Amino acid sequence: MIDLYTWTTPNGRKVSIALEELGLPYTVHAIDISKDEQFAPAFLKIAPNNRIPAIVDRENNMALMESGAILIYLADKTGKLLPKSGEGRYRVIEWLMWQMGGPGPMLGQVHHFVKYNPGKAPYAEERYLKEAHRLYKILDTRLAGRDFVADEYSIADIAIWPWISRFEWQTMDLNAFPNVKRWYVAIANRPAVQRGYDVPKKMQDIPMP
Ligand SMILES: N[C@@H](CCC(=O)N[C@@H](CS)C(=O)NCC(=O)O)C(=O)O
Numbered sequence: 001m002i003d004l005y006t007w008t009t010p011n012g013r014k015v016s017i018a019l020e021e022l023g024l025p026y027t028v029h030a031i032d033i034s035k036d037e038q039f040a041p042a043f044l045k046i047a048p049n050n051r052i053p054a055i056v057d058r059e060n061n062m063a064l065m066e067s068g069a070i071l072i073y074l075a076d077k078t079g080k081l082l083p084k085s086g087e088g089r090y091r092v093i094e095w096l097m098w099q100m101g102g103p104g105p106m107l108g109q110v111h112h113f114v115k116y117n118p119g120k121a122p123y124a125e126e127r128y129l130k131e132a133h134r135l136y137k138i139l140d141t142r143l144a145g146r147d148f149v150a151d152e153y154s155i156a157d158i159a160i161w162p163w164i165s166r167f168e169w170q171t172m173d174l175n176a177f178p179n180v181k182r183w184y185v186a187i188a189n190r191p192a193v194q195r196g197y198d199v200p201k202k203m204q205d206i207p208m209p
Helices: 010-022 041-046 067-078 086-101 103-116 122-143 155-164 178-188 191-197
Strands: 002-006 026-030 054-057 062-065
Touching: 002 010, 010 026, 010 067, 010 103, 010 155, 010 191, 041 054, 041 062, 054 067, 062 067, 067 086, 067 155, 086 103, 086 155, 103 122, 103 155, 122 155, 122 178, 155 178, 178 191
Parallel strands: 002 026
Antiparallel strands: 002 054, 054 062
């Protein structure tokens, strides 16, 4: 049994989607970041960076923060969604790290400046939108002629997809990135993704292009 501490955000949804895909039983603990619950002392013991998501594996009482580390842990625990060794393993980790260092923080800045604070910092809006277009183009090029970012559906797809699901917030037109659009829709149609998207609560239907 896994305890999942999460909220209705892309980083949170990565882990609930992975748990659903892996069929691991889990208990959800909602951490409402709009009410600063991520700063509660009990949560800080589990996630000292005061951010969701985090897990505690009740089998060994291990607490883990950082969505990328959690995805690797869950994949290794079950032997699914990440090859055990060889180039295939590092290809998945390569694109997982791309997500953690690129789309995560950069699209997060687009949400901050473009969606929530438009007009306050035009240069920041320009800078992060330009970076968003660059990252979408990289993803589109990677997905040309392949179904998933690595050889098979993996934790790398699961890490990237929730960030693309905010394409409307990012003012991105998925029709301009046909490979991303095909990949996005295929993953959106997976029942486990639909279940994981609604954790810890349903906010809206999955946006479709
Ligand atoms: N690198 C971290 C980022 C986590 C993160 O930024 N979480 C956001 C929600 S998506 C959060 O908890 N924000 C609360 C805050 O900013 O205080 C991860 O991938 O787990």
